[in-house]
Amino acid sequence: xxxxxxxxxxxxxxxxxxxxxxxxxxxxxxxxxxxxxxxxxxxxxxxxxxxxxxxxxxxxxxxxxxxxxxxxxxxxxxxxxxxxxxxxxxxxxxxxxxxxxxxxxxxxxxxxxxxxxxxxxxxxxxxxxxxxxxxxxxxxxxxxxxxxxxxxxxxxxxxxxxxxxxxxxxxxxxxxxxxxxxxxxxxxxxxxxxxxxxxxxxxxxxxxxxxxxxxxxxxxxxxxxxxxxxxxxxxxxxxxxxxxxxxxxxxxxxxxxxxxxxxxxxxxxxxxxxxxxxxxxxxxxxxxxxxxxxxxxxxxxxxxxxxxxxxxxxxxxxxxxxxxxxxxxxxxxxxxxxxxxxxxxxxxxxxxxxxxxxxxxxxxxxxxxxxxxxxxxxxxxxxxxxxxxxxxxxxxxxxxxxxxxxxxxxxxxxxxxxxxxxxxxxxxxxxxxxxxxxxxxxxxxxxxxxxxxxxxxxxxxxxxxxxxxxxxxxxxxxxxxxxxxxxxxxxxxxxxxxxxxxxxxxxxxxxxxxxxxxxxxxxxxxxxxxxxxxxxxxxxxxxxxxxxxxxxxxxxxxxxxxxxxxxxxxxxxxxxxxxxxxxxxxxxxxxxxxxxxxxxxxxxxxxxxxxxxxxxxxxxxxxxxxxxxxxxxxxxxxxxxxxxxxxxxxxxxxxxxxx
Numbered sequence: 001x002x003x004x005x006x007x008x009x010x011x012x013x014x015x016x017x018x019x020x021x022x023x024x025x026x027x028x029x030x031x032x033x034x035x036x037x038x039x040x041x042x043x044x045x046x047x048x049x050x051x052x053x054x055x056x057x058x059x060x061x062x063x064x065x066x067x068x069x070x071x072x073x074x075x076x077x078x079x080x081x082x083x084x085x086x087x088x089x090x091x092x093x094x095x096x097x098x099x100x101x102x103x104x105x106x107x108x109x110x111x112x113x114x115x116x117x118x119x120x121x122x123x124x125x126x127x128x129x130x131x132x133x134x135x136x137x138x139x140x141x142x143x144x145x146x147x148x149x150x151x152x153x154x155x156x157x158x159x160x161x162x163x164x165x166x167x168x169x170x171x172x173x174x175x176x177x178x179x180x181x182x183x184x185x186x187x188x189x190x191x192x193x194x195x196x197x198x199x200x201x202x203x204x205x206x207x208x209x210x211x212x213x214x215x216x217x218x219x220x221x222x223x224x225x226x227x228x229x230x231x232x233x234x235x236x237x238x239x240x241x242x243x244x245x246x247x248x249x250x251x252x253x254x255x256x257x258x259x260x261x262x263x264x265x266x267x268x269x270x271x272x273x274x275x276x277x278x279x280x281x282x283x284x285x286x287x288x289x290x291x292x293x294x295x296x297x298x299x300x301x302x303x304x305x306x307x308x309x310x311x312x313x314x315x316x317x318x319x320x321x322x323x324x325x326x327x328x329x330x331x332x333x334x335x336x337x338x339x340x341x342x343x344x345x346x347x348x349x350x351x352x353x354x355x356x357x358x359x360x361x362x363x364x365x366x367x368x369x370x371x372x373x374x375x376x377x378x379x380x381x382x383x384x385x386x387x388x389x390x391x392x393x394x395x396x397x398x399x400x401x402x403x404x405x406x407x408x409x410x411x412x413x414x415x416x417x418x419x420x421x422x423x424x425x426x427x428x429x430x431x432x433x434x435x436x437x438x439x440x441x442x443x444x445x446x447x448x449x450x451x452x453x454x455x456x457x458x459x460x461x462x463x464x465x466x467x468x469x470x471x472x473x474x475x476x477x478x479x480x481x482x483x484x485x486x487x488x489x490x491x492x493x494x495x496x497x498x499x500x501x502x503x504x505x506x507x508x509x510x511x512x513x514x515x516x517x518x519x520x521x522x523x524x525x526x527x528x529x530x531x532x533x534x535x536x537x538x539x540x541x542x543x544x545x546x547x548x549x550x551x552x553x554x555x556x557x558x559x560x561x562x563x564x565x566x567x568x569x570x571x572x573x574x575x576x577x578x579x580x581x582x583x584x585x586x587x588x589x590x591x592x593x594x595x596x597x598x599x600x601x602x603x604x605x606x607x608x609x610x611x612x613x614x615x616x617x618x619x620x621x622x623x624x625x626x627x628x629x630x631x632x633x634x635x636x637x638x639x640x641x642x643x644x645x646x647x648x649x650x651x652x653x654x655x656x657x658x659x
Contacts, residue, residue: 030128034109037130041165058169058451059084070452077451078443082435084168087424090431090438091417092137094410096175096372099141100126105154107133107162118144125382132415133162140410140441142175142233149194149227153461156228160454171454173445175231175283178250180220180474182597188250188545194462195223196470201236201262202576203481203596205252206615206649210265212477217269219470221280224270226464228456230448231281231332235266237320238289238336240619241313242633243579244296246534246548249596251291253618254636255646256319263324275331277449283372284325286336287361288350289317292634298548299337301540305349305389307338311635314343321365331444332370333361334412337377337387348390351377352399357407370440373403375413383541401428409437478598479611484650485582485621486592490569492609492652493525502564503529503573506600513608520567527607528564529573532580533557552581552625562588571607579621581628583643609652616649 045056048064055068066072066080082090100108100122107129114120121144132138141159143152156174163172179192181200196219198204204213224232239259240248252259263284271279290299290307297304325333335350335357344355351357351373361367378399380386388399400419403411423429445451484491493499499514500523501507507516510527517523535549553561565572565588572589574580576596586592593613595603605611620642622628627639637646 030110034128034130037134038162040134041162042167043165044161045164045169056164056169056452058164059167060169067446067451074443074446077446078439081168081170081442082439085438087421087431088417089137089168089170090434091420091424093139093170093438093441094420094434095136095138095414095417096140096142096173096410097132097138097375097413097415098122098126098144099129099132099159101143101145101147101151101155105147105151106158107155116145118146121383127415129159133159134166136415136417137166138415138417139163139170140173140175140231142177142231143229144190146179146190146192147194149223149461149465150458152194152227152229153456153458157455157458160228163454169451170442171445171450173231173448173450174229175233176224176229178232178234180216180223188247194227194465195220196466196474197478197597197599198474199478199481199595199597200249200577201252201266202240202249202618203598203615204266204477205258205262205618206481206483206596207477208258208616209480210261212480213262213265214269215473216477217266219269219473221270221278223465223470224280225278226456226461228454229280230450231283231444232270233283233285233334235263235282235284236286236290237263237284237325238286238291239317239320239636241291241317241636242293242296243551243619243622243628243631243639244549245291245293245578246296246298246546248291248619249577252320253646254291254620255618256316256636257323258618259320260323263320264328267325267328267330271329271331274329275444275447277447277452279331279448281331281444281448282328283332283334283370284321284330285334286350286374287321287333287371288314288335288340288356289320290336290338291317293338294341294633296548296633298546299349299389300387300542300546302385302387302389305337305339305387307336307340307633309341309343309634311632311638313632313634314340316636317634326365326367330369332372333367334372334374335408337374337389339390346390348402349377349388351408352388352391352402352406354406362407368440370410370437370444371408372410373408373412373414377403378411378414378419379416381413397423404429404433404437409440475599475602476611478595478602479606480614481596482598482606482613483594483615483617483648484591484613484652485594485617485644485648486586486589487650487652488590490525490571490590491593491607492612493571493607495608497608498522498524499527500525500564500568501527501529503531504600504603509600509604510607513604513610520564523568526564526568526570527573528561528570529575529603530561530580530585531575532577534578547577550625551578551622551628553585558584561585565589573603579619579628581622581625581643583623586643612652613649614651616647617644618646620644620646 252262294306500520534547537543
């Protein structure tokens with residue numbers, strides 16, 4: 001037996017040694033490949049002094065070119081630059097995808113020990129950064145890491161230095177999904193503690209306060225600027241008319257007029273009245289409205305590819321764009337993955353659909369900004385197959401051509417400029433056509449001031465983000481967004497009340513106001529925080545990050561909630577990512593509060609009257625699963641006998657007083 005164990009131990013040791021050697025060889029090979037690529041770059045751009053002004057000699061020719069001269073009109077600079085760009089450089093500019101950040105704030109070119117899911121993605125699922133930057137000549141990337149502000153700023157400067165050493169010195173546009181809420185989803189939003197924390201878009205909509213939303217955008221703009229983020233892959237102007245949809249948390253709810261005014265305020269906060277060097281450009285999504293998903297299934301996945309309009313309500317979903325995004329002059333636009341079933345002459349996804357992109361967005365609405373596809377609609381990736389809904393039969397080259405012919409400018413989540421190069425060289429696509437798209441992409445870089453100075457002050461980054469006054473405003477917004485659904489005279493609680501708490505991580509947040517007890521039998525009031533129910537799925541990598549499916553609590557979940565709530569007078573706090581079915585819980589609770597991303601500290605203040613809930617529901621709460629299944633995906637507030645209607649929200653003064 002000892003001999004067998006000894007042999008087994010030696011075999012395990014041998015496997016470990018082989019794995020270490022293999023890993024080291026792979027590490028060295030990747031590092032060597034990246035080093036050779038970076039050696040191809042030239043020197044940093046020298047500074048030119050002309051007429052008392054300084055300029056960056058981006059193409060290193062010793063002369064001041066039009067595109068290098070900040071005094072020249074933007075269109076003249078764009079025209080000059082595009083005329084100097086090679087086909088390869090133009091093709092590279094038409095792609096934007098995710099890029100990783102290493103522990104030393106460099107682009108990821110070799111493996112390191114991952115400390116987060118984002119690290120793991122960067123190491124295992126993304127191409128080497130040097131390949132995208134140097135071989136593929138790409139200059140737009142979205143970051144997925146939630147690091148400290150100075151690390152994000154340092155990464156910006158490091159990658160801009162690499163770009164500066166390129167032939168034409170074209171700067172990098174760094175983009176990001178939302179970072180100011182508490183959601184952490186690599187396909188939708190990124191929790192970033194270095195920034196101030198605000199409620200979700202649903203919560204912002206619940207405040208009904210456009211001035212507050214614009215102020216949020218202005219603060220988020222400053223925090224993005226400090227770290228080098230210049231393109232916001234948001235807001236979502238989609239309508240949450242389908243309550244099962246897993247992405248409605250990023251919307252402003254189901255009412256088109258409310259979404260329109262919120263979208264407008266949001267974009268103006270980030271961009272200002274006009275796009276400038278102090279702006280963060282917004283890529284509003286998803287034209288022409290990504291909410292009416294068949295059975296609520298999300299179009300990230302093949303089972304959710306269809307958008308349906310049983311209520312013949314397609315035009316309703318255009319209102320947030322017509323009255324919100326377009327009047328605010330959103331810089332860019334993104335169509336969603338889904339197929340607008342039977343709405344055009346061919347059932348293909350939005351980005352492949354010429355009727356949607358050219359005839360509607362370009363011609364009807366005269367939108368001349370960048371149109372970027374959603375991520376990974378051309379090629380499959382390690383995270384899943386290509387989301388080429390409706391054109392699965394086409395190969396990647398044919399899909400690429402169809403997207404460009406539909407009217408799009410840029411490909412999200414892709415790094416395959418060689419497809420465009422091949423199409424041009426074969427004569428299937430004219431270089432004149434791609435010049436139009438490249439000009440739009442470069443125009444935004446010039447307008448944002450990236451060609452003149454893409455660098456940020458690393459030392460100031462931490463001081464310019466997460467300021468106390470920013471965090472205070474975020475907390476005010478959190479409090480104001482909370483919706484008091486029901487109150488039978490229990491709230492606000494009196495100071496010193498004995499409370500038993502479940503579902504709240506930082507119970508110490510209640511210590512200044514209450515006596516927190518460990519047994520509900522010892523409490524005067526039970527406080528129970530609950531999350532929105534969903535079906536756990538794991539067929540796709542991204543599914544674990546999307547909360548989809550059921551809105552009802554299963555038997556065990558409901559039993560656990562009611563067991564606590566029925567013990568004493570109770571306050572139930574529902575964190576609503578989607579419209580949970582709260583019928584039984586509502587009946588059992590004394591008070592019911594809805595929140596959309598509220599810290600424990602703010603919740604304590606709300607329950608004890610230091611702050612007061614002011615929110616109004618941005619969607620209706622259905623009373624049953626049957627009502628959800630019978631409603632129409634494209635029609636707002638249409639479930640039968642809702643528990644609480646759109647716009648419902650009490651104040652403490654309006655609450656029923658128990659005598």
